[in-house]
Amino acid sequence: MGTLENPVLRLVDRARRRSAWLYHFNAGACNGCDIELVACLTPRYDVEQLGIRLEGSPRHADILCVTGPVTRSTREALTIIHAQIPDPKVVVAIGSCPATCNVFAGSPMIAGPVDQVIPVDVYIAGCPPRPHSIIQGIAQAIEILVARKETGR
Amino acid sequence: MNPLRALLALIVFPGLLYALPMGWLMLGSERRIVARLQGRIGPPLSQAFYDFVKLLAKWPVARTRQDALLFTILPLLALGSSLGALALLPVLAPTGSPPGDLVLFVGLMEMAPLCAILAGFASRSIYGEVGATREAFLGISSNVPFLAALLALAYASNSLDLARIVRLAPWAVRAPALLAILCCLPVKLRINPFSVANAEQEILAGPLTEFSGPRLALWELAHAMEWVTLCGLVAVLLVPLHRLSQPVGALAFILASFALVPLLATLAAATARLKLAQATRFLWRWAALASAIAFATAMASRFWRA
Numbered sequence: 001m002g003t004l005e006n007p008v009l010r011l012v013d014r015a016r017r018r019s020a021w022l023y024h025f026n027a028g029a030c031n032g033c034d035i036e037l038v039a040c041l042t043p044r045y046d047v048e049q050l051g052i053r054l055e056g057s058p059r060h061a062d063i064l065c066v067t068g069p070v071t072r073s074t075r076e077a078l079t080i081i082h083a084q085i086p087d088p089k090v091v092v093a094i095g096s097c098p099a100t101c102n103v104f105a106g107s108p109m110i111a112g113p114v115d116q117v118i119p120v121d122v123y124i125a126g127c128p129p130r131p132h133s134i135i136q137g138i139a140q141a142i143e144i145l146v147a148r149k150e151t152g153r
Numbered sequence: 154m155n156p157l158r159a160l161l162a163l164i165v166f167p168g169l170l171y172a173l174p175m176g177w178l179m180l181g182s183e184r185r186i187v188a189r190l191q192g193r194i195g196p197p198l199s200q201a202f203y204d205f206v207k208l209l210a211k212w213p214v215a216r217t218r219q220d221a222l223l224f225t226i227l228p229l230l231a232l233g234s235s236l237g238a239l240a241l242l243p244v245l246a247p248t249g250s251p252p253g254d255l256v257l258f259v260g261l262m263e264m265a266p267l268c269a270i271l272a273g274f275a276s277r278s279i280y281g282e283v284g285a286t287r288e289a290f291l292g293i294s295s296n297v298p299f300l301a302a303l304l305a306l307a308y309a310s311n312s313l314d315l316a317r318i319v320r321l322a323p324w325a326v327r328a329p330a331l332l333a334i335l336c337c338l339p340v341k342l343r344i345n346p347f348s349v350a351n352a353e354q355e356i357l358a359g360p361l362t363e364f365s366g367p368r369l370a371l372w373e374l375a376h377a378m379e380w381v382t383l384c385g386l387v388a389v390l391l392v393p394l395h396r397l398s399q400p401v402g403a404l405a406f407i408l409a410s411f412a413l414v415p416l417l418a419t420l421a422a423a424t425a426r427l428k429l430a431q432a433t434r435f436l437w438r439w440a441a442l443a444s445a446i447a448f449a450t451a452m453a454s455r456f457w458r459a
């Protein structure tokens with residue numbers, strides 16, 4: 001990297017840090033974690049002041065938030081959604097279910113934890129996790145996003 | 154208007170150099186004011202700029218060559234035509250506009266929504282198609298009163314030149330015409346009671362669902378340009394710029410354009426999304442009524458003058 005490029009790269013890092021757009025994917029959650037994620041947008045926690053926004057389309061997103069254990073019917077959808085997010089991207093698993101399948105472990109309907117389907121960068125523990133820990137996890141994910149220099153496919 | 158002056162208007166003021174920071178500032182302050190009214194702190198004013206840079210630095214998802222071409226040309230066309238419309242506004246040169254530039258202005262103004270409709274259908278995503286259909290419905294409903302108001306102004310001042318219309322249109326016509334244009338403003342900017350076409354979460358992201366990275370950044374920029382152009386149109390009609398000296402006039406134009414942002418943000422924060430039928434009914438009933446009054450007073454003023 002030449003000296004000319006450095007300010008541009010610094011600006012890009014700054015922009016990535018200040019504008020993380022999330023896409024929320026429910027892989028089979030009980031809706032507990034989903035409510036806590038949406039609570040982060042309310043006046044009490046207001047993550048929009050960090051530039052974080054919940055996007056409707058995976059094409060617009062930087063961070064994929066997965067809740068729930070992966071069921072057999074959402075497994076393929078999850079891989080497709082993950083592929084639709086443009087690089088650089090980070091995956092956050094919210095709650096105990098995407099990490100271990102929690103109480104659903106052993107069910108014939110469950111395909112397994114999220115990391116058996118797509119690579120996971122940050123795990124947020126809790127059933128459901130409090131909004132504070134979700135914000136902490138997203139902040140960690142943003143740091144990973146900024147550090148991620150890999151260039152597309 | 155000589156070519157050099159036209160180029161200056163396009164690139165410097167009220168074109169690119171003014172419109173870029175102003176567009177980002179308008180988008181950023183709209184989000185911030187909405188957040189404050191909802192009891193939140195909200196993003197910084199520079200948020201739209203950071204969003205733009207981030208999107209520009211993302212790697213677009215691979216596409217076939219035809220799709221990639223179409224997906225790049227449509228936002229560029231929307232961006233360029235909105236910028237061209239903005240450059241036609243008689244801010245600095247109140248006398249030297251090209252003859253009949255109202256027609257060109259309207260044509261350029263309508264390119265951006267048209268490109269969004271095409272983009273929605275070209276993406277072949279079901280959400281994009283639903284969004285594009287809604288955008289087309291709203292476009293027809295809002296354009297009838299919008300164009301009727303502009304035509305009433307043109308008829309009252311007996312000219313198709315923007316500069317002459319701004320100078321000569323009597324207030325009896327101008328007030329109802331402005332009311333009709335103000336009714337159409339939130340529809341054309343797709344903000345809250347009329348955010349039917351882009352309906353975030355409900356139909357993912359409307360016509361732009363399949364756009365990503367730099368191409369989405371171009372759309373965001375085109376949207377910012379639409380804000381600057383439409384607010385600028387209202388400012389030009391509202392403030393008698395031709396009576397002010399050039400620097401004062403430019404400042405008044407900037408302040409009047411920006412003063413519309415809190416009004417629109419308050420409206421967006423105070424209302425929930427309407428259904429498509431409710432939105433079109435509002436436009437056909439109330440915005441059309443205002444433009445009909447503008448037309449009636451325009452005819453009356455022509456009649457009395459003759």
